[in-house]
Amino acid sequence: MTEHDLLNMKYSNIEDARRDMDHTLNERSRQLSLPQALYNDPFLFRIDMEEVFMKEWLFVGMTCEVPKPGAYMTVEIGQNPVLIVRDRDNQVRAFHNVCRHRGSRVCTANKGLVANLTCPYHQWTYDLKGNLLYAGTEMGDNFDKSEFGLKPAHCETAGGFIYVCLAEGEPPEIDDYLTALDSYMDPYDMENAKVAAESTLEENANWKLVIENNRECYHCSGSHPELLRTLLEWDDTTDPRATPEFKEYYARQAAEWDREGIPHKHVEFGLQNRIVRMPLKEGTAVMTMDGKPACSKKLGRIQNQNLGSMRILHLPNSWNHMQSDHVIVFMVQPVSAQKTLVTTKWLVHKDAVEGVDYDVSRLRYVWDQTNKQDRELAEQNQRGINSTAYQPGPYSETYEFGVINFLDWYAETVLKNLTRHNL
Structure with a gap:
């Protein structure tokens, strides 16, 4: 304080x-x-x-800031680091920027371009949809990678704007606004x-x-x-x-x-x-x-x-x-x-x-x-x-x-x- x-x-x-x-x-x-x-x-x-x-729902950036698959940006919402990335299906996604191993931030730069998301602390690696790909043999034979993907955040895009919501359950309704925003922003591409x-x-x-x-x-x-x-x-x-x-x-x-x-x-x-x-x-x-x-x-x-x-x-x-x-x-x-x-x-x-x-x-x-x-x-x-x-x-x-x-x-x-x- x-x-x-x-x-x-x-x-x-x-x-x-x-x-x-x-x-x-x-x-x-x-x-x-x-x-x-x-x-x-x-x-x-x-x-x-x-x-x-x-x-x-919070405005966090523009879709053109993550222009291609693997492009990412990071923001802070209070004490919550958030990662926005474009996946290989061209979808903009948001995740809590927190490694599922010991909680380190996965992406530390404001913006970047990566093939996968790799935590710099112990190299746990996630794909662009947040799935854990690699945690090393040190975790043992019984370790289930599917249980340790990045935690997603609600994410919507419209008219080039990116909105994120950290609500644990269903987020507030925003569809009508997003539809209008798409229409009003169409001339700007x-x-x-x-x-x-x-x-x-x-x-x-x-x-x-x-x-x-x-x-x-x-x-x-x-x-x-x-x-x-x-x-x-x-x-x-x-x-x-x-x-x-x-x-x-x-x-x-x-x-x-x-x-x-x-x-x-x-x-x-x-x-x-x-x-x-x-x-x-x-x-x-x-x-x-x-x-x-x-x-x-x-x-x-x-x-x-x-x-x-x-x-x-x-x-x-x-x-x-x-x-x-x-x-x-x-x-x-x-x-x-x-x-x-x-x-x-x-x-x-x-x-x-x-x-x-x-x-x-x-x-x-x-x-x-x-x-x-x-x-x-x-x-x-x-x-x-x-x-x-x-x-x-x-x-x-x-x-x-x-x-x-x-x-x-x-x-x-x-x-x-x-x-x-x-x-």
Whole structure:
């Protein structure tokens, strides 16, 4: 635990924390920010990990990051190392990255390409479907390799996105969202994309503060000058602040998208998942400083550079911007009660050549600045919440409705899973 975690420890055991969390979430006001402990107590953070991040579907990466059989990538979900690999049948699979011998991590690099999966500790070897192939003669004649395959995790792919769920039983239903995602992502052909740049920021803030900050643009005019060169502040087509002028502009853009068969209408699946295409400011095509394309090769079958940004929300850990020449995906990984990793990836057509078709610094500049600004905002938010003076404050139903929706989803999800945990 960090020093901040110890200073803010409110509970002496996990069961007391579970009972109090259940009571707190049932009694909370939807119009107010959460009570202090839900942002900084290590026991309540543990419950977040157990009841949200270990039971819900999480975005972990893109299928183009494992482009061929034997290509793998690794991620950390709390204290759970996870391995994603493409097998010889071209299926993307997920496993707990834990050797069945003595528990060492099997793959230690962030990404790689292998014929089989070999643990570096004692060379136990698994095929790409997780079956144990080799454990050495030392295990004896009666050793049954079939009982010691890698433990699988639930894994689904759609539209180039990879989602993993660590639930022990049946995972939550996600099929309707995945079907829509496949349809909306079809123009981009993300199997034929590549990661052009990647960054990971460590933020000294609770993961919920990171998501809350993303779910509103109330702070944008005072904090994000680079982003607002192209971004319209409306959250989506249902934003209560949307003006008649914006709606008319959207209608003109939508007519162009319809002619090209580009999906754009707002679709949502509860409060957890939402897809909507939003135009950028008139005269701008993508999120760069001058609003001009950052890559000369468009993605997939796209012809029109004025596709705006198709925004994809997946709670609890991802928001994304799909544009005509590049896409930007974000992944949130909680580390402790007051530490969160935010990974950003910029993807372009796989045939685009750095220095010829795109310049990396220009591609990533706007969101590099925005991410740094958001990190400062989240960290200052956390420091204020840690104060004895903090008490839950009111949300604006117009400017912060996205935050209200997020916390409604969070509270409903935790309460649902706590009940299943037989509180």
